[in-house]
Amino acid sequence: MAQASTSAIPPIHRVLFLNSTRDPYDISVVEQPTPQAVPGSAVIQILGAAVLSYAGDIFSGRKPYPYPTPFVPGSSAIGRVAGVGSDATKLEVGQLVYFDCYIHGRDDPDSSILHGLFYGFDPSSNKLMENEWRNGTYAEYSKVPLENCFPLDEQRLLGSPAEGGLGYNLADLSYLSKLAVPIGGLRVVDVRAGEKVIIAPATGAFGSAAVVAALAMGAQVIAVGRNLDALEKVKSLGPEGRVRTVQITGDVTHDVGELTKSGPADVFFDISPEQAAKSTHFTSCIQALGRGGRVSLMGPFMELSLPIMAMMGKDITVKCKFMYTKEDIRFMIRLVEAGDLKLGQAGGVQAAGLFPLEQFEAAFDTAAKMGGPGMQTIIAP
Ligand SMILES: NC(=O)c1ccc[n+]([C@@H]2O[C@H](COP(=O)([O-])OP(=O)(O)OC[C@H]3O[C@@H](n4cnc5c(N)ncnc54)[C@H](OP(=O)(O)O)[C@@H]3O)[C@@H](O)[C@H]2O)c1
The missing domain is CATH 3.90.180.10 (Medium-chain alcohol dehydrogenases, catalytic domain)
Known part of the structure; x- marks a missing residue:
């Protein structure tokens, strides 16, 4: 036996x-x-x-x-x-x-x-x-x-x-545990290499891990947050030119202008805490998406108000994601072992x-x- x-x-x-x-x-x-x-x-x-x-x-x-x-x-x-x-x-x-x-x-x-x-x-x-x-x-x-x-x-x-390690x-x-969560949320909206991905807030533990993960998946990142010093640190997580930062000012028209400086984005990934539920970045980041844009929400909100008319006009898809799949974990480990996710x-x-x-x-x-x-x-x- x-x-x-x-x-x-x-x-x-x-x-x-x-x-x-x-x-x-x-x-x-x-x-x-x-x-x-x-x-x-x-x-x-x-x-x-x-x-x-x-x-x-x-x-x-x-x-x-x-x-x-x-x-x-x-x-x-x-x-x-x-x-x-x-x-x-x-x-x-x-x-x-x-x-x-x-x-x-x-x-x-x-x-x-x-x-x-x-x-x-x-x-x-x-x-x-x-x-x-x-x-x-x-x-x-x-x-x-x-x-x-x-x-x-x-x-x-x-x-x-020296020995190939x-x-x-x-x-x-141990950082794998931070990366796994946003990898689940990025993959559920099928982020592809070359796409523009807005990440908000990008200055927290999981938000900054999302920046690292999205870069490894080949995306161009627009990192969004309130705190300029913290956003500077986020910028340094990626090679020169791959991470652009935009501060949340509360003025939606201004923030959409900043977010779309290099054209509309493909994906908006959010992992806000509950206390950010009234932040203007939800509206500005969604308005910064192009037609067919995708939204991945990982924040634990009781309620959230979204700009539905703008979303309807652009055929926006919204997915909410809790954690990840086992395939997401295997994907993450493959990226790390390949040296693509550093x-x-x-x-x-x-x-x-x-x-x-x-x-x-x-x-x-x-x-x-x-x-x-x-x-x-x-x-x-
Ligand atoms: N869906 C899932 O499977 C899943 C899994 C794990 C965690 N989560 C959730 O993820 C959330 C974030 O966790 P974390 O560990 O990354 O938290 P954290 O390190 O404390 O980061 C919180 C982030 O939220 C920002 N923030 C706080 N209040 C804000 C406001 N009023 N407006 C705009 N931004 C605000 C902070 O920005 P500043 O730098 O400006 O303060 C910071 O970037 C938690 O609520 C957790 O429950 C979800």
């Missing part, structure tokens, strides 16, 4: 345990039995797990977010496979993987959660996080679905350039900080304060 395959996994491991949602935090580092790989799962040793700019708000309850308590927070991560269930066909112990936190029900792909972060939109999704996939990646080890582990070519990614480090690879210094991406579990508060603060263009914070247990 096929056996589960494991490396030497210690019986006990350290986790960041969120006991309840409380401000500031009801979180501590505790020891727990290490999870075991059962059929359908892998146990990965966590090398680095990403921290969201709003992690402190979510895990203190300042920003209402549904998740079961108690639990171990922490979502997408870079890990090394430490054990696989007996039904694993390709994953092997020791392999470097990107773990994607977007977990779907196997008997119902419409049920989904974000591991270690978000309970899902309905009761059947909630079930996924109540038991089997409750504990996330701010831990030394995490049990995750086999199909959410994406093998990485370690030699190519971490190897030295790209010379990345762990912190560089990480680390080469891509203008920097680690704001790498924190052990015990320093989770510093990690959350750093992610909130230094979540600007190309910055990322990582918890490395």
Whole structure:
């Protein structure tokens, strides 16, 4: 009979345990039995797990977010496979993987959660996080679905350039979790090489990752935001001339003029936070599109008002996108391994900080304060 395959996994491991949602935090580092790989799962040793700019708000309850308590927070991560269930066909112990936190029900792909972060939109999704996939990646080890582990070519990614490698480090690879989200939103509107893509706001964590991703997909980027200093940093994420910046002034006619200086755009990608719902950039960016333009909305709005007459007159398509598909993840990894999507210094991406579990508060603060263009914070247990 096929056996589960494991490396030497210690019986006990350290986790960041969120006991309840409380401000500031009801979180501590505790020891727990290490999870075991059962059929359908892998146990990965966590090398680095990403921290969201709003992690402190979510895990203190300042920003209402549904998740079961108690639990171990922490979502997408870079890990090394430490054990696989007996039904694993390709994953092997020791392999470097990107773990994607977007977990779907196997008997119902419409049920989904974000591991270690978000309970899902309905009761059947909630079930996924109540038991089997409750504990996330701010831990030394995490049990995750086999199909959410994406093998990485370690030699190519971490190897030295002299030997054909790209010379990345762990912190560089952790940026994949930021890139995956806008790649989902850019691909859902079929962004093609040479197209003009407006990205707004381009100065935040996911917006600036969208700039990096759109450039790698061959687009010309028009980066939009309120803050001129931050927009200057966004400009430096791309080679000379590939990123143009436009400030949101609140004057729609003026802003449309700036956006269309080199002709109408093909795509408008937005990943605004809820508080930007009344920003004038929605109208100006949509008005800057040419006939047949496409809009990809990834911001979590309760309500948003859009210039429907202008959209109707130009046959504009609007797509709303939550996260991405597995094919988007494979596409992203192919772009990175090919060297087209650049990480680390080469891509203008920097680690704001790498924190052990015990320093989770510093990690959350750093992610909130230094979540600007190309910055990322990582918890490395
Ligand atoms: N659809 C999905 O699957 C998905 C996945 C992940 C995240 N999200 C959502 O993405 C959003 C952004 O996350 P993030 O981590 O990138 O946040 P972030 O780093 O805090 O960035 C927020 C951005 O919004 C801009 N902004 C804030 N208030 C604004 C306003 N009133 N008008 C115009 N711009 C404003 C900021 O610009 P300034 O520089 O001018 O302050 C900044 O560029 C979150 O709300 C999150 O829920 C969606």
